[in-house]
Amino acid sequence: MGHGAHDARIRAALPPELYRVLHLRVVQCRTVDETAALLRIAPSTVRLRQHRALQRIRGGL
Numbered sequence: 464m465g466h467g468a469h470d471a472r473i474r475a476a477l478p479p480e481l482y483r484v485l486h487l488r489v490v491q492c493r494t495v496d497e498t499a500a501l502l503r504i505a506p507s508t509v510r511l512r513q514h515r516a517l518q519r520i521r522g523g524l
Contacts, residue, residue, distance in 0.1 A: 473520065481516040488513055 470490075474482050487493040487501060488509070499506040 477516055477519060481512050481519070484509055484512040485516040 473485070477485070483502060484498060487498045488495070493501070495506045495509045498509045502509070
């Protein structure tokens with residue numbers, strides 16, 4: 464499976480707010496603070512959403 468197909472499966476399986484955080488943090492290598500500023504949310508919210516996204520992925524989506 465190519466990277467694009469894998470990304471599409473993750474995007475389809477995650478709520479948009481979790482996917483956006485994961486994409487900025489992992490794909491774009493943004494810091495927590497950069498991600499928070501871009502999405503206009505608190506850094507603690509970025510960390511929580513990233514944690515939830517990774518939990519879902521590890522759980523097999």
